[in-house]
Amino acid sequence: MEGKPISKLPDLGTTIFTEMTALANRHGALNLAQGFPDIPPPEGLVEAAISALQEGIHQYAPMAGRPDLRAWICSHYSQRHKAVYDAESECTIGAGASSLIFAAIQALVHPGDQVVVQSPAYDLYGPAVQLAGGQLVEVPLLDASGNWDLDGLLGACHAGVRMVILNTPHNPTGTTCPTGFMDALAQHLEGSDTLVLSDEVYGPMVHDGRKEVSLAACPSLRNRGLAFGSFGKLLQVTGWKIGWAVGPAALTAELRKVHQYDVFSTGAPLQAALAHFLPTKEGVAHLDGLASMYQAKRDRLLAGLAGTPWRFTPAQGGFFQVLDARDIVPGDDGHWARTWTRTHGLATIPLSAFCTPPTPQVRLCFAKEDATLDAAAACLRDIATDHGN
Numbered sequence: 207m208e209g210k211p212i213s214k215l216p217d218l219g220t221t222i223f224t225e226m227t228a229l230a231n232r233h234g235a236l237n238l239a240q241g242f243p244d245i246p247p248p249e250g251l252v253e254a255a256i257s258a259l260q261e262g263i264h265q266y267a268p269m270a271g272r273p274d275l276r277a278w279i280c281s282h283y284s285q286r287h288k289a290v291y292d293a294e295s296e297c298t299i300g301a302g303a304s305s306l307i308f309a310a311i312q313a314l315v316h317p318g319d320q321v322v323v324q325s326p327a328y329d330l331y332g333p334a335v336q337l338a339g340g341q342l343v344e345v346p347l348l349d350a351s352g353n354w355d356l357d358g359l360l361g362a363c364h365a366g367v368r369m370v371i372l373n374t375p376h377n378p379t380g381t382t383c384p385t386g387f388m389d390a391l392a393q394h395l396e397g398s399d400t401l402v403l404s405d406e407v408y409g410p411m412v413h414d415g416r417k418e419v420s421l422a423a424c425p426s427l428r429n430r431g432l433a434f435g436s437f438g439k440l441l442q443v444t445g446w447k448i449g450w451a452v453g454p455a456a457l458t459a460e461l462r463k464v465h466q467y468d469v470f471s472t473g474a475p476l477q478a479a480l481a482h483f484l485p486t487k488e489g490v491a492h493l494d495g496l497a498s499m500y501q502a503k504r505d506r507l508l509a510g511l512a513g514t515p516w517r518f519t520p521a522q523g524g525f526f527q528v529l530d531a532r533d534i535v536p537g538d539d540g541h542w543a544r545t546w547t548r549t550h551g552l553a554t555i556p557l558s559a560f561c562t563p564p565t566p567q568v569r570l571c572f573a574k575e576d577a578t579l580d581a582a583a584a585c586l587r588d589i590a591t592d593h594g595n
């Protein structure tokens with residue numbers, strides 16, 4: 207056949223998130239699979255977006271993002287993490303955190319470079335490293351006791367490693383980076399040129415009194431790394447696809463060399479709406495209440511599973527909960543996640559999609575209205591009963 211492409215990603219299909227959402231829609235199932243809220247965004251934000259459109263903000267935003275929104279992001283880091291970033295040269299706004307993580311990997315990873323990733327990992331990192339010609343080195347995220355495995359990570363981080371990618375709060379496990387972990391990594395990397403990317407899109411969503419952890423708060427990692435955030439997650443607007451990256455000017459300059467050609471500039475009226483809304487009383491209250499809102503959502507879902515054979519460790523952060531079905535069914539989570547979408551009207555994400563060996567574990571998004579969570583818990587109880595429990 208003429209015109210046959212030679213794939214650069216021959217082993218890759220469509221993402222599990224797209225697949226499960228399509229399956230949920232086809233079967234009219236509750237979709238707790240792909241990570242998006244069904245909770246509406248704050249009213250003031252929607253009003254600000256309407257005003258921005260009516261005011262005629264329809265043309266390109268600056269390549270690096272609106273200065274007032276970048277100023278807000280930098281003030282967010284100085285307030286929350288005592289980290290100083292220059293809005294002009296150290297902060298970039300892109301089409302969701304995804305576009306900037308992808309651009310950073312393309313800009314900074316050279317063919318043959320080793321990139322260390324904790325597994326299971328969010329599905330974007332591996333293909334992005336592969337496209338850059340890098341070599342992915344996977345280390346287990348968790349040790350046998352279910353704690354973040356510091357020794358495992360440090361063991362893989364020798365001086366020749368180009369990049370380490372962290373993600374906290376972690377998707378899909380719902381764990382968070384423990385206190386002291388980043389400092390230990392920083393100490394280990396001293397004297398090397400290893401870069402650190404920290405995907406913190408669920409940043410402030412930390413539960414049970416935990417403290418938010420950011421690369422930005424660790425001075426030596428701040429100087430060798432980029433931290434990424436997402437307004438989609440913080441404000442229930444995943445479809446807006448506006449995210450950011452902060453990092454030292456030299457890294458930001460390299461990141462922007464890719465960003466200016468793959469995205470260039472994004473969502474001008476939406477950036478205007480964010481810049482207007484975030485400093486308002488409603489905006490501040492929304493962010494202050496985010497962690498407790500999601501903790502209550504998590505607790506509501508898990509309370510609905512009390513007395514069932516579903517096993518779980520409550521998520522420490524973010525808005526995903528892993529459920530273990532080993533006392534309900536054997537084997538293959540991919541099979542069961544697809545089956546339960548059809549038979550019980552509940553779509554979830556099989557954990558094996560994140561490169562873990564198939565175990566009967568599924569990930570649920572609890573960024574949902576209470577009624578959705580209650581309906582999902584009822585489906586989960588039915589699943590357990592119908593499998594003879």
Ligand code: PMP
Binds near residue numbers: 305328448
């Ligand atoms: N990183 C992680 C860990 C995620 O779960 C997501 C999911 N949305 C992203 C990055 C991408 O964020 P955005 O939607 O802002 O591109």
Ligand code: GLN
Binds near residue numbers: 221224239241242377
């Ligand atoms: N980050 C979302 C999740 O983990 C998915 C985003 C996407 O569909 N690419 O569910």
